[in-house]
Amino acid sequence: MVETVVFVVFAIAAVVGAVAMLAARNPVFSAMGLLLTMFSMAVFYLLLDAQFVAAVQVIIYAGAVMTLFLFVIMLIGVDRREDLGEQIPFQRPVTFVLAAGLFAVIVAAGSSAWVTGSAAFGDPNMNGTIESVGRELFGGWMIPFLATVFLLTIAAVGTVALAQFGPGGLRLAPRGEDEESEA
């Protein structure tokens, strides 16, 4: 009973957040909407016995990713209002059709034997504690874990490299030298 109520409430919140994200003219409002959706996701994870994932969702997604988004919005100053018109012909109707079609297909797929028909073959007492997730992660999924390590390292390096592109193009020399030569 409780579960149902919680689900319904936060489902509505998630959808509202998503719609806000889509419809808001001001990108800051879009970010806020997405933040709401992400919090709702965290609640869902809790309902689904995935405590660790829920915690990570809040910390990483809501805490880091969305903060990063807001920083960038503020940095490049696109908090102006976006205009409403659509230039590409038929983009809107076709997109709606696409979205509707996508939804229908996924639901139809989901209602087939693929997803719901197979018998549970896992552990009915599964829980999402840190311990069990950790065991699984560092047990069979060590190599993908290490791959993600590399991935994050490369992402960091790449971001630093991308920061070298200034308004006039590539700026390779460190700023200190420029000042020295000017003096």
Add this chain to the structure above:
Amino acid sequence: MTVTVAWYMTLAAGLFSMGAAGVLLRRNALVMFMSVELMLNSVNLTFVAAARELGLVEGQVAALFVMVVAAAEVTIGLAILVAVFRRRATANVDELSALKG
């Protein structure tokens, strides 16, 4: 009425299509990114729900990996966006159409 896994799946599907629509409809690059994040989140929900249903922890592990990759992708993507904005002073993807045929 109990909450079955189908509810979660359906919700995830709906959020996914809304995210897809957002990518295709919005012109602001940042909002497009956020729509992609929404799609990734819905997929995460699907993974975790399936993990619950099937009794496997692998689903949650998969959700974690998706989060890691999403974080990395956001990092790079926003860095690119910032670099583009420094050159072109616009975040409107429709204006980045130099590869027109």
Add this chain to the structure above:
Amino acid sequence: MIDSLWLVIAFPLAGAALLVFFGKRIGEPASGWIASAAIIASFVFAVPLVIPFVSGTAHPETVLVYRWIPVIGANVSLLWDPLSALMVMVVTGVGSLIHLYSIGYMHGDERYGRFFAYLNLFAASMLILVLADNFALMFVGWELVGLSSYLLISFWFTKPSAAAAGKKAFVVNRIGDWGFLVAVMLIFAAFGTVDFGVVFAEAPVVLTTAMATAITLLLFVGAAGKSAQIPLYVWLPDAMEGPTPVSALIHAATMVTAGVYMIARTAALFELAPASSGVVATVGALTALLAATIAIGQRDIKRVLAYSTISQLGYMVLAVGVTAYTAGMFHLMTHAFFKALLFLGAGSVIHAMANEQNMDKMGGLRRAMPWTFGTMVVAWLAISGVFPFSGFWSKDEILASTFAQGGFYYLLFAIGLLTAVLTAFYMTRLMVLTFWGAPRWDDGVQPSESPGIMVVPLVVLAVLSAVGGFINTPWRLGLESFLEPSFEAVTQAHPSSDLTAWVLVFGSVTIAIIGIAWGWARYRRDELPAETGGYWDAALAGYHVDDAYGRLIVAPGLAVASWSARIFDLRVVDGLVNGLGIAVRSFATSLRPVQSGYVRSYGLGIAFGALGLIVYLLIAGGAF
């Protein structure tokens, strides 16, 4: 000795190669002596190989030099039998004399060395032709003499008329070559080989009359091209643009006789197709008459001789057409003597007259050039058929053999007789206009006798023209027995040896004297008859045959070529190719708008693709 027969070809070939590369450096007169030495060497080398045939103690042999295409019987292998031996003697013998003459004649020419290189090349080619023992090698020689002829006719190529004449000769010859080639193809189709020995031996068994007729007629087309018979004779008068020794060697003594030789060689095939022989004889006779009528009206001394050559070739072709092969070869030989002499003598006259060739500007040269005059008198009498010079014996044998065939051939005999009168007439005209009467020279022209190097060959040829006929008299058929081994398998026509023979002999001598007397009476006067109007103009222009060919054949050909180049090639072919390019480009242009540059459009496309893929996978997986 016989195994080195290929040296006969190698000497002049080596001479040609040497002179092509080093002729300029060797300079005159050394190049001339080298070339002459080469061909004299061939002659000297061949003589001992001929003697056994004279005494009748030798058999025809083949000498294999190189295995070229053995599968079809086409090897570089040489056939040494009396017929080829005779041709080799004529080519190298008369050729040597002409080479020596040219040393003096071409003095001062800036491409002296090149001239002798070409002369040697020609000699080598002709020797390949006559020594070949299969159709393929013979065709190689055939084509090479055509090439040499082209090079030599247009030797002074800076003169447009010479260049055009060379081209004309080559093109008209080509038509003949086509006939020859198709005939060889048919022979190969029928026999599976092109080797003479095999073909001639198996011909009676393998060939139907129809096939034999087709092959022989096509061979005759080739002969007509090379030997200047109707309708392919038009190149020969124009070929007089070449230096006179060239005219003497190629267009009198040797190359033009290749057709006659070829028919004699393929006698075995002609024997199976009497209809073709009839055609050959008729064409020969008509050509002889036609050319003689044209020769009467010519004013250029070399042109008279050119048409005379065509006419005499007609005689030879008539002879081989009535299967009197010995008579044909006999006349070939004697004609080589006196016609070469006539050309060389004319060259001597032209040389002395500072390159004047028009007889209207000559006259009275017999005192200025006694040796030239004397030798040309011998040639004149020989060609007119006066007893006992060589031309009499050979021409008489031809006419008698024709008469002996009876029926339709009486007509051809009459034509030949008429031609003999005309021959005597126009030759007398030539002699009188050139050597007798008061001088009609241009100012400043002082003719004197030519240098010794030019006179000696004239004398040698005069002697041969005088006594050459005695090798085949009715009392001692020397040439016939000499050529016997070559014509074993073939029936030859012979003149009858009874009273008719004597009547014919008497008749032909009378005819010759009538012709000479007529010419003498008409031209040996102070006031030369004005030869203009009507017949004279037509004859001078060769009855406008060249114009007719130009309008009927050349003009349409040029029109087709022009259409092909200007319309077909430009519009159709280029249009097709360009059109393809344009089509591709326009298609690409029409597809360009797909690349709108908008990321969101691309995204839409991708999304739809993904949706489609998902649906497909679901259906394929049985989800629905």
